[in-house]
Amino acid sequence: MSGISAMYNDTAVLFRRSLTHSFRSPEILAGITISPVMFVLMFRYVFGGAIDVGETTYVNYLMAGIFVQTIAFGALTTAMTLANDLEKGIVDRFFSLPMARSAVLTGRTLADLLRNAFTIVVMILVGLLVGYRPGGSVADWSAALALMLVFSFAISWVGALMALAVPKVEALQQLSFVVILPLTFVSSAFVKTDTMPGALRAFAENQPVTQVVDAVRALTLDQPVGNTVTASVVWSIAILVVSIPLAAAVFRRMGTR
Amino acid sequence: MSTAPFTAQTVVEDAEAAILATGLTKNFGETCAVAGVDLTVERGTVTALLGPNGAGKTTTVRILTTLLKPDGGSATVAGHDIARSPGAVRARIGLTGQFTAIDELLTGRENLIMIGRLARMQKAAAADRAVELLARFELADDADRRAGTYSGGMRRRLDLAASLIANPEVLFLDEPTTGLDPRSRLGMWELIEELVAQGTTVLLTTQYLDEADALADEIIVIDHGRVIARGTSDTLKDEIGGERLELRLVDPARTAHASARLTAAGVEVAGAGEAEGTISVALTRGPVEIAELIQTLDRDGFTLDEVTVHRPTLDDVFLTLTGQHAEDAGDALREGRE
Structure with missing residues (x-):
């Protein structure tokens, strides 16, 4: 079997494995159904009345933020499941096989991409039930979905990298608190950034989550996109360009320490 | 797919050893x-690496299975160099690691097919082989249940089955029975014996002398990363001595008297402790000797408080070979005593 077809075969096998996990693990299943629904409902009804976003309703403003926040949290699932594999020793078994080792990472991240796509659909449906009335053409929506999926793929490689750097499930939970929470909450996901104090606002306005949220929001609410689409694409590609080779290098080293 | 699954038969005429390692070193x-x-492990034989926790057994196995690069030394496994052609080595080995490496969310069958597919088997071939292994390892009835619901013994059997899916020439078993109850342990021994009877070469690690004794053609005793003894089970036993009978008298004051009585009767007394009333006897003739010995003492009015048969354990091996107790071998000690 040539390198490419081996890589394809092994990625397909492990993609299926990860996907099966998504539907059999109660934690992951809750993560892709219950928690995004809870977030939509809580922000819509708890904060929704108190936050004034001006030109549109809060639920319309909120949904782009919830999409991207859920995607970013999805990186944690990537990290946790990979760390779990590393801890449990199944990766040792994989490494003792004549397989393409990188398939462990590509199979996982591709399955997580599909998982996130599924979650976005769930959230759109729940949103529509509670008053989400987006605009945007089919082309706008296609662009918005594409941006979210590329970002999803990029951020799950960051999750993979975190798991490889800290292959302990509990330590990862702490690390994620420091990395993922600020990225999602110090952004334009739930509130406008212009009420934030100086340094926080500067961070919020220039970090990738805000770019993706703003681009998706503008595309789906018929607002001017400005440079947010370009910025989102650049961020996602930059993350991929850095994290894929880095993760692959760390992973190769792990196998043959 | 260009490579057919390898079977033990394809290389049987190749005379070189299944595993040949020289001067392996590894520092952390x-x-x-x-x-x-x-x-050196000859084809079709079983070699046991025997040693306490931290002796270097697992590290040696991880080097030979290409999971770790050695700092020094070289090795060939199934005729291929572990450093130059790790892929060829991986295509010919099976590994059952110290910790069960099964996917708990997949069923037994799904686990085996997945490993088969990653070992370059066609889907249909992997599925057929999975059915065969599930039946052989008495998992057929539970084949479509998630492995997470399996008992410890079943998990270990599934783990072993996974390492056999692609018919490996050389099988590595890292502490295959650690954590198993006695019955599952015996079941695992039987499975390993069957595999060997069919021509698979096995390198296993263990902390249990009785396990090495039961399964291995050659035992390599390893301590602090060095080989301190090697030989067949019989040669090692000759070195460390066989079974002992430990007696304890109700009245410690009569210890010397009883000990003299036994010596007079032709029994080999290995030691006596007057404070506790204990006498240690080297058994040379098996259970008959135990009955005779107890009768002798009983006839002369010595009342026994406790009688224990002591089989040599890993710790005895270490005491004999190094003059020190095996470190961290608490479990092995308990397990070895009857």
Whole structure:
């Protein structure tokens, strides 16, 4: 079997494995159904009345933020499941096989991409039930979905990298608190950034989550996109360009320490 | 797919050893885990690496299965160099690691097919082989249940089945029975014996002398990363001595008297402790000797408080070979005593 077809075969096998996990693990299943629904409902009804976003309703403003926040949290699932594999020793078994080792990472991240796509659909449906009335053409929506999926793929490689750097499930939970929470909450996901104090606002306005949220929001609410689409694409590609080779290098080293 | 699954038969005429390692070393920072291990495992034989926790057994196995790069030394496994052609080695080995490496969310069958597919088997071939292995390892009835619901013994059997899916020439078993109850342990021994009877070469690690004794053609005793003894089970036993009978008298004051009585009767008394009333006897003739010995003492009015048969354990091996107790071998000690 040539390198490419081996890589394809092994990625397909492990993609299926990860996907099966998504539907059999109660934690992951809750993560892709219950928690995004809870977030939509809580922000819509708890904060929704108190936050004034001006030109549109809060639920319309909120949904782009919830999409991207859920995607970013999805990186944690990537990290946790990979760390779990590393801890449990199944990766040792994989490494003792004549397989393409990188398939462990590509199979996982591709399955997580599909998982996130599924979650976005769930959230759109729940949103529509509670008053989400987006605009945007089919082309706008296609662009918005594409941006979210590329970002999803990029951020799950960051999750993979975190798991490889800290292959302990509990330590990862702490690390994620420091990395993922600020990225999602110090952004334009739930509130406008212009009420934030100086340094926080500067961070919020220039970090990738805000770019993706703003681009998706503008595309789906018929607002001017400005440079947010370009910025989102650049961020996602930059993350991929850095994290894929880095993760692959760390992973190769792990196998043959 | 260009490569057919390898079977033991394809290389049977190849005369060279299944595993040939010279001067393997591995350091983790300051710690020297393996300090120059040489080993030869002939095709179709079983070799046991015997040693306490931290002796370097797992590190040796991880080097030979291409999971770790050695700092020094070289090795060939199934005729291929572990450093130059790790892929060829991986295509010919099976590994059952110290910790069960099964996917708990997949069923037994799904686990085996997945490993088969990753071992370059066609889907149909992997599925057929999975059915065969599930039946052989008495998992057929539970084939479509998630492995997470399996008992410890079943998990270990599934783990072993996974390492056999692609018909490996050389099988590595790292502490295959650690954590198993006695019945599952015996079941695992039987499975390993069957595999060997069919021509698979096995390198196993264990902390249990009785396990090495039961399964291995050759035992390599390893301590602090070095080989401290090697030989068949019989040659090792000759070195460390066989079974002992430990007696304890109700009245410790009569210890010397009883000991003299036994010696007079032709029994080999290995030691006596007057404070506790204990006498240690080297058994040379088996259970008959135990009955005779107890009768002798009973006839002369010595009342016994406790009688224990002591089989040699890993700790005895270490005491004899190094003059020191095996470190961290608490479990092995308990397990070895009857």
